[in-house]
Amino acid sequence: MKLSLAGVSVEIDSVPIVTGADLDVAKGEKVGLVGPNGSGKTTLLRAIYRSLRLVRGTVLLDGQDVSSLRQREVARRSALVAQETASDFDFSVEDVVALGRAPYQRAFDRESAADRQAIAEGLERVGMASYRIRAFATLSGGEKQRVLLARALAQETDLLLLDEPTNHLDVNAALDLLELVRRLDLSTLCVLHDLNLAAAYCDRVCVLQAGRVVAIGPPADVLTESLIHDVFSVHAHRLTHPSTGRLLLAFSAGEGRRAPDETGVDSGTPQTEPPDEPRPERAAASLGETSRSPSTT
Numbered sequence: 001m002k003l004s005l006a007g008v009s010v011e012i013d014s015v016p017i018v019t020g021a022d023l024d025v026a027k028g029e030k031v032g033l034v035g036p037n038g039s040g041k042t043t044l045l046r047a048i049y050r051s052l053r054l055v056r057g058t059v060l061l062d063g064q065d066v067s068s069l070r071q072r073e074v075a076r077r078s079a080l081v082a083q084e085t086a087s088d089f090d091f092s093v094e095d096v097v098a099l100g101r102a103p104y105q106r107a108f109d110r111e112s113a114a115d116r117q118a119i120a121e122g123l124e125r126v127g128m129a130s131y132r133i134r135a136f137a138t139l140s141g142g143e144k145q146r147v148l149l150a151r152a153l154a155q156e157t158d159l160l161l162l163d164e165p166t167n168h169l170d171v172n173a174a175l176d177l178l179e180l181v182r183r184l185d186l187s188t189l190c191v192l193h194d195l196n197l198a199a200a201y202c203d204r205v206c207v208l209q210a211g212r213v214v215a216i217g218p219p220a221d222v223l224t225e226s227l228i229h230d231v232f233s234v235h236a237h238r239l240t241h242p243s244t245g246r247l248l249l250a251f252s253a254g255e256g257r258r259a260p261d262e263t264g265v266d267s268g269t270p271q272t273e274p275p276d277e278p279r280p281e282r283a284a285a286s287l288g289e290t291s292r293s294p295s296t297t
Ligand SMILES: Nc1ncnc2c1ncn2[C@@H]1O[C@H](COP(=O)(O)OP(=O)(O)OP(=O)(O)O)[C@@H](O)[C@H]1O
Pocket: 012, 013, 017, 035, 036, 037, 038, 039, 040, 041, 042, 043, 044
């Protein structure tokens, strides 16, 4: 499945949120969507999934304009794993995964053999088959994330849209999940906050800033020190991962860093730190010595 966005603009309450976005995801390609908080990443995913209307531009799935498709047809071709989870409902794990079959069912249809097989396979692929009858609400954040991925797999689409799938996951679970996604033969557009995970797992990254695509390309080409400074207002030091040879970034909160109160968003540095003390170096992800590191592609 090839995804093509041309000049995509989205407004919410007449406020421009995404403006003129051009982006392609080739068949089987993994593209990371990165950008500061509020830059429009989730909005762009929702526009692709047609849960938000475009004010301009087109979204094509294998050349077909999604605006000409019914929502059910869009859901047969693309699966969205959003950030919110339906954990307040009294659903079992299997019930949640079964929701992925809705695009193939009519009202009051019973589950078909194909539905049951897709549900079982989805759970199997994410390693959650033994949790089938557990209440979804009782799962840990990482387990929920896997089940939501199983639901997307049960949807049997060729395009996967993931919104911060590693949110709430420990480093081991995050690497596991992205490794799993990487092995799937699906075109994938994945919002990631951790630039090191994007560098490690994505074929290309697309950088959004204030609703506009400002760069797109292989992580090592795009994630330059100057781009990271311009877009995220932090200093990045480019290193090479000792075992994969891929780009590894270390960040330092040096001069020019955007203060939290300039955006209303706390970027994570403790505000109680004395201003004249040297600030520690921070690495965004623990992608160091581990046999889990992805191989270079
Ligand atoms: N329903 C809405 N009503 C009003 N404003 C909205 C709505 N949804 C999103 N926005 C605004 O659109 C902008 C982009 O939001 P979006 O969630 O797409 O950003 P994001 O890049 O995914 O952010 P984050 O990294 O924080 O998840 C934000 O300023 C947000 O407040």
